[in-house]
Amino acid sequence: MDVAVLPVEVAGRALAVEASATREVLGRCEITRVPGAPTGLAGVIAWRGRAVAVLDLGVLLGVAQSQERARTLVLEIGGHAIAIPVDRARESCLVTPRPSQVGHMPHARAEVEIEGRVLPLFDAADWLASLERPA
Amino acid sequence: MSDFVELRAGGARFVVPASRVEAVGTTSELAVEPRSLAALLGLPDVPAGRALRAGEHTFLTDAVVALVQLEDDRLLPLPEWLRRHVPHFCALALLPDGTALALDLDRLTEGRT
Numbered sequence: 405m406d407v408a409v410l411p412v413e414v415a416g417r418a419l420a421v422e423a424s425a426t427r428e429v430l431g432r433c434e435i436t437r438v439p440g441a442p443t444g445l446a447g448v449i450a451w452r453g454r455a456v457a458v459l460d461l462g463v464l465l466g467v468a469q470s471q472e473r474a475r476t477l478v479l480e481i482g483g484h485a486i487a488i489p490v491d492r493a494r495e496s497c498l499v500t501p502r503p504s505q506v507g508h509m510p511h512a513r514a515e516v517e518i519e520g521r522v523l524p525l526f527d528a529a530d531w532l533a534s535l536e537r538p539a
Numbered sequence: 540m541s542d543f544v545e546l547r548a549g550g551a552r553f554v555v556p557a558s559r560v561e562a563v564g565t566t567s568e569l570a571v572e573p574r575s576l577a578a579l580l581g582l583p584d585v586p587a588g589r590a591l592r593a594g595e596h597t598f599l600t601d602a603v604v605a606l607v608q609l610e611d612d613r614l615l616p617l618p619e620w621l622r623r624h625v626p627h628f629c630a631l632a633l634l635p636d637g638t639a640l641a642l643d644l645d646r647l648t649e650g651r652t
Binding site for chain 1: 612621624625
């Protein structure tokens with residue numbers, strides 16, 4: 405089944421994020437760091453009167469230090485909003501996900517092909533669920 | 540509208556409810572051995588600074604900066620799932636010149652008395 409995805413780039417790595425969960429694409433956001441937060445959780449931002457947790461995919465991918473980026477995706481998953489800073493976000497496109505052939509990145513069980521490139525499809529819900537599970 | 544005390548610890552900004560702060564001063568003025576707030580939060584310790592007494596606890600901070608008044612809608616509660624990971628923070632405070640985390644003093648000192 406086709407799904408709409410947003411191709412994004414983080415620290416030179418291309419990946420895709422499901423478009424249906426994306427509520428807004430913001431510019432650069434000031435992140436308030438949260439000491440002691442789990443790996444990959446860069447901090448929080450204010451969005452529409454809410455404090456929203458910020459996931460840094462660069463850290464999750466192990467390719468970059470946590471930092472603010474030119475664009476910030478805001479996703480809403482099961483009532484939880486999360487923000488994901490990215491360097492670039494392109495227009496959404498329809499693709500057919502297939503099971504991952506290689507271990508691209510954590511929390512990416514599928515991959516998609518866009519313009520001849522195979523990108524991991526990041527599963528934000530899976531990442532969020534991993535944090536919600538008791539330690 | 541509520542009053543908060545803005546402070547620094549480990550180089551970061553925090554706020555605590557002013558109603559909880561009983562005294563601010565040097566260690567010798569407060570005549571206690573305070574615990575480093577930065578160390579409690581896992582942040583780099585900055586020597587010197589001011590001590591802040593809240594109930595039976597006294598914390599050493601980098602600095603106690605100012606008293607700030609915040610409208611209720613300038614204090615955004617952290618999501619519950621996030622608080623389970625960082626229970627000593629309760630909200631994101633939107634200050635006139637930036638942001639700070641609001642400390643939950645009760646959770647910060649739980650099990651540390």
